[in-house]
Amino acid sequence: MQSNGRSDSQSNVDGMGVTKEHCYFCFDVLESHFENRKPMPAPFEDEKYPLFVTWNTVPSSSSTSKRRGSSDHQLRGCIGNFSAMPLHRGLAEYALTSALHDRRFSPIVASELRRLSCAVSLLVDFEDGSDYLDWRVGTHGIWIEFKSESGNKRTATYLPEVAKEQGWTKEEAVESLLRKGGHKGKITQEVKDGIVLTRYQSSKTSVTYEEYLDWKKQNQYVN
Template sequence: MAASCCGVKRQKLNNSMPAVCCNGSSVHSNYHKNGYTVAVADMCFFCFDVLHSHLYSYEQPKSPIFTNESFPLFVTWKIGRDRRLRGCIGTFSATSLHGGLREYAVTSAVKDSRFSPILKEEFHKLHCSVSILTHFEEAGDCMDWEVGIHGIRIEFVNEKGHKKTATYLPEVAVEQGWDRIQTIDSLLHKGGFKGPITHEVRKSIRLTRYRSEKITVSYHDYQAEKLSKQRA
């Protein structure tokens, strides 16, 4: 599965080259089932189980009971009270939820090139988010999307003539306090564009907008769920 990172690592717009992770694969049209909410807390609990087993070299958990339909997805780990980003990787290719979450729970925790791998000592401080991507639409131009509503994926040609891609999930622009132009410029830098960003550069971007079903749980939520199951 081709992987893509989803957010920023304390990025500032005047940085000459913000942190870059690997970029995404082809975008599919629309995987959302009308009237059906896909993301559930059990997905995050499963990611906690998978990461715990990986960190302690335990046997991997059995397949979960939530749906195993195929969707593009991302797994995000944050840490501490300030919820500092600790890793976020996913895929734009539709992948079965059981296998995809099993893979990206670990990949986002230990293979995000912007961060050192998550350690055992950090596990009890973590927050896990699962984002299920839906409603993919080709935008009319790079401004044809709404902050806080859409995630965006851009395709562009860099100053050396190489095709590049990069993405931000819907919450990134809101968390950073960016408008659409600031978000686009940041995303160009994230994707590896090093030249001056002009109106012509922005106009040449091919942008796909999408929405996300996101669920987040903390380690304490995870522990409470485990205790509840033991008592049942």
């Protein structure tokens, strides 16, 4: 996943938490982009949250192989923002940004819609870690700040589910995150001790495209 910068104003964010309607709205934003129409009105309150939108390819029923570090889905885009945003604007923006402008992947095309799932993560409970290991796998996402070999500040983040899905220890997750953030040299204890870590949690849910179509039909949304 990619992110915009963290702001100092985002300590704890209270509110209603994520709902499937957030994901349905993201699907409609993406579908409306391909159909050259206006998306539906957002069917939820316009609370403010830091947020991420993630698109995955839904696995086929015949795909049953599992191994350490593997996942049962294929990432197609994940981008978000660590500054709290109104959900109507934020989800509309990042539904498209993560689908079309994640530089790690080719843009999603209309023919992929039926094979996709959409996940929305609303980020909450930001806390300063006492060191780079002051967090729990499966509970916390981590945001790290560190200095590159040239002395420039670098940042990187993993959402709460990443380390658990990959089967990483905390040490492995932090070392991977340093590489993601652009550290190219040897990862020494001094490098890790120099990390400034922020931990956070997320309220997350996901839906498939078929679930979105069923919901739209039941609620009589028409193009």
